[in-house]
Amino acid sequence: MARTKSPDSISPEASPAAPRKRATGKALAGANDQLAPNRQANILQAAERLFAARGFHGVSIRDIADEAGVPLALVGYYYGPKLSLYHAIFRAHAGYIDVRLQSLAEAQRAAAPEHLLDEIVKAFVLPVLEVASQPAGQHFLRLLSRGMSDHLEEDEPIIRELFDPLAHSFIDAIASALPQATRGQVAWCYQFALGALLHHVNDRRIERLSFGQNQPGDAATAGPLLVRFIAHGMRGACSGPVH
Template sequence: MSSVNDLSGKKRAILVAAEKCFAMQSYEGVSIRDIAHEAQVPVALVGYYFGAKNELYHAIYEHRSSYIAERLSDLHKATQHADPDMALNAIIAAFITPVLRLNEQPDGVNFSRMVMRGVIDQHEASARITREFYDPMAREFISALSSALPAAPIEIIFWCYQFALGALLHHVVDTRIERLSEGLCPARNAAVATPHLQRFITAGIRAAALAPPHPSVKEHPA
């Protein structure tokens, strides 16, 4: 599958316009006419290239899936580390770095916001995307984290993945840090943000994995 950057002309214009529309409004609130207007193409051309709205929505993720492949490729390299600490650091780098690089691109910002809207709105089109593109990747990262932290109960690993994902998603859609820091912290500069986010997530996961069980958590019987 070609990426968005491989496309040209009106087909690319439609995908980029659709990302922008889905980033600004809910899935239900966006119409094919809205997308055609944003792309400055006839309404019929959207359907000709991509079909119905749900298929266009799916096509966006297909054309953006190279960043998922990059994350999985980096994950595979990370799991080759014999040292657990190095492996954990590399796993988190694989998880966040391709996302932050994509988010530096103007079109990537819209895609990030579109992903976040899909998580919040939980409509059928986004559920299909999650099942097809993100759940398989999540399982691979969870398995890698479990291997790097063999003493951690598996339920803790699941929580760690959930919270790591939350930190990543919030960062890529929220630029308020630039205002709060009066420009000291450029939110979309991947070279600046990546090491901080990587250390934050890695340390949090390591702390959670090594913590004694909470009194409210009952241990599973042997």
């Protein structure tokens, strides 16, 4: 009985007399199916780290394969072209969007009218701070911040697919809590709040600016302050006409 070889040791030749063939991703993956889930996850995690650090155009498929410790062909086999892999990272975090929407729905269901805006802002902020508290989550939030600020053509489809519906849900909710505001004012407030939130979770300068009193990622202290800052800012911005 022939022994099954590991993916890394597959010979490009079936026999001394056979013509040379390049090993395909399918052959590499199928040679040891028990390793496939780990390798597939390793590729996604490696891509996330690299894209977060260098941006979409600063990373090659070979960079990702090297970072993940897998043969080059496996990256394409599991995820297709680089853009598909890039978008797969965002889809892998879709649960984070569901948590925010569930928190928003609970705030709208249970909050008293006078506290509705504060509870909406908590649903907007606190799940993101939870993601930021995890090392893997920090890479994703840095990547997300790049996607929102760099305005690359490659980011636009996934932002429209995953994050525009989320934004509309929060804008609708904020508008219900601030009935005196126009849709335009509320949309601006959402964008201002998003900027404050993403800057907070990605910033590392706060320790220096506070002379050591504040630490990056201190959700226990910064979280309630950020919620209050955003909620009061929205109330103030929408309290009357803007000239």
